[in-house]
Amino acid sequence: MSDLQKENFSEWYIQTIKNADLMAYAPVRGCIIFKPDGFALWEGIQDQFNKYLATQGIRNAYFPMLIPKHFFEKEEEHVEGFAPEIPWMTQVGNEKLDEPYGLRPTSETIIGNAFSDWINSYRDLPYEINQWANVFRWEKKTLPFLRTSEFLWQEGHTAHVSEEDARHRTMAILDAYEDLIVNYLAIPSFKGQKTPSERFAGAVDTYSIETMMRDGKAVQAGTSHYLGQNFAKSFDIKFLDKDDTHKYVYTTSWGISTRLIGAMIMVHGDEKGLVLPPKVASTQVVLIPVGPWQKNPEIMETLDKMLATLKEKGVRAKIDDSDNTPGYKFNEWEQKGIPMHVELGPRDIKNGQAVIKMRDLDDKQTESLDGIEDYIKDQLETMQTRLLESADARNKENEYFDIDTLDDLKKHIETKKTAGEVPGFVLIGWDGTEETEAKIKEETGFTTRNIPFNPPMEKKVDIVSGKPAKYTVWIARSY
Structure with missing residues (x-):
């Protein structure tokens, strides 16, 4: 974060x-x-x-x-x-x-x-x-x-x-x-x-x-x-x-x-703001002419053709031909979370390539104009998968299975707070009583989220009473 x-x-x-x-x-x-x-x-x-x-x-x-x-x-x-x-x-x-x-x-x-x-x-x-x-x-x-x-x-x-x-x-x-x-x-x-x-x-x-x-x-x-x-x-x-x-x-x-x-x-979302999964984004790709593009008709002609081909392939794209600076455009579309922007200038035309920037990656990359529309579509699909995998990996880093008592939970919360980390989701044993739920919430702010159908492990002991657990439950703080 x-x-x-x-x-x-x-x-x-x-x-x-x-x-x-x-x-x-x-x-x-x-x-x-x-x-x-x-x-x-x-x-x-x-x-x-x-x-x-x-x-x-x-x-x-x-x-x-x-x-x-x-x-x-x-x-x-x-x-x-x-x-x-x-x-x-x-x-x-x-x-x-x-x-x-x-x-x-x-x-x-x-x-x-x-x-x-x-x-x-x-x-x-x-x-x-x-x-x-x-x-x-x-x-x-x-x-x-x-x-x-x-x-x-x-x-x-x-x-x-x-x-x-x-x-x-x-x-x-x-x-x-x-x-x-x-x-x-x-x-x-x-x-x-x-x-x-x-x-x-x-x-x-x-x-x-x-x-x-x-x-x-x-x-x-x-x-x-x-x-x-x-x-x-x-x-x-x-x-x-x-x-x-x-x-x-x-x-x-x-x-x-x-x-x-x-x-x-x-x-x-990240430090720059919104990040939209490609499937969600109403605009998936923004095509941006750079350099003295107004004096070089070939740039807009190339982008117009690229736009038409992308739309034929089902990609939601648009051209930003406003008179804002390239830096302003890059920042604006990043803040709006657009999955990809493509830059095309005079040097790119000369080299038969375009510059691609994915919203969730730091580095730009160059790609040949030949077949670039298929490449763009593939990259959007790859980003969709990458975002899910990244979120899943982050979840797993913040799932905790080794907390078996209320004191353990309190220590866990305090340790994470001191380290500037998140307390995440905690898997606990629950005896099935509302008294246990109420005590957890009162003393930690955690509430039961749900009883998972396929828990990563079975918890045997209730976190509050120490009695045998009837259920394995996810708890967390919530919005």
């Missing part, structure tokens, strides 16, 4: 997103404005996940932002979990409303109400929809993209004939999230099940994709919930089965949000 990343990671993060021109602060507390470059990142995530939804036959819909108060009250655990964060609309003009409306924190209630009207027979199942929407959670502490009072997300909701079908969809979505996060955003993942205290309000089981940032903290990147029949019973979602009896459906819900953008920035 750079010096600023080590000294004040949050300050580095804010500087990075401002310099990259991704967002601006809104006049509403805890809210941000997505500027075009920032929103383009979200559009890319939407496009990528919509491709998966299309393979599953899951279509997009949209539900109102305002939810009647009595909907929340139908599922007690659900409303209790979200009540502190829900903004309420109680008045229109000078007229008090007969019933308050909550600004959507999530849509299980309003969609459950719709499902109860739309689902009548086993022939209607499975019923699976998705929506891209804004949600409101009045956060006390905010950080752009990662935690804001209003944020953008995707939420899917499904209803099924059987528990088996519902659980299958829950896990299939978790796998789809992992694919998106690992192979599109180039972020390594920790996949597993949430502990009961950390699961979604009203769910039977919650599963998550956890990710580690450069400062060792965790970001929950995606969750998939098996809701059982809890919401079906609260909203009377029944169907007539083949045996001519009415039964409650089994439901799921699942979501990812714009915090993926924040996670991507924190995982890949």
Whole structure:
């Protein structure tokens, strides 16, 4: 990490997103404005996940932002979990409303109400929809993209004939999230099940994709919930089965949000700012004429041909023919995280070559103009892999398996702090009690992230009580 990343990671993060021109602060507390470059990142995530939804036959819909108060009250655990964060609309003009409306924190209630009207027979199942929407959670502490009072997300909701079908969809979505996060955003993942205290309000089981940032903290990147029949019973979602009896459906819900953008920035960014994985970047390559290029038509002619060929090959490229200095251009595109820039000047034309600079590498390289478009495409693919491998290697350096007591954990945190290093993810044994979780959080600030499906090792002893461990769990500080 750079010096600023080590000294004040949050300050580095804010500087990075401002310099990259991704967002601006809104006049509403805890809210941000997505500027075009920032929103383009979200559009890319939407496009990528919509491709998966299309393979599953899951279509997009949209539900109102305002939810009647009595909907929340139908599922007690659900409303209790979200009540502190829900903004309420109680008045229109000078007229008090007969019933308050909550600004959507999530849509299980309003969609459950719709499902109860739309689902009548086993022939209607499975019923699976998705929506891209804004949600409101009045956060006390905010950080752009990662935690804001209003944020953008995707939420899917499904209803099924059987528990088996519902659980299958829950896990299939978790796998789809992992694919998106690992192979599109180039972020390594920790996949597993949430502990009961950390699961979604009203769910039977919650599963998550956890990710580690450069400062060792965790970001929950995606969750998939098996809701059982809890919401079906609260909203009377029944169907007539083949045996001519009415039964409650089994439901799921699942979501990812714009915090993926924040996670991507924190995982890949460096001392110069933003680093975009090539698959994510709306502009992957910037072609920059250098030297007295205005007096040498051959430079622009060559770049125009290169641009056309790159576009034919599916590479998202553009030419920066502004009158800014080359140094200004190089710095600007580096701060914006563009994966590659290509320089072409009179000497390069004479030598039949161009100069290539990859955003994540320090050195420039020269490459023959002959077949350079194929080379550029290959280098973008190589960078995508390199970023994932680099992040995975960094994660492994900050994963700890040898901490077996609470005192060990405290010493570990203090040692890392003194050395200017990150405490990372710690694998512990857990006896399954909320008392243990609460004590860990109270004394260290670490929280349980998830119970991994395939832990790197099994922990035998609970870190607090010393009793036999029921589960092996990842813990970390989190955003």
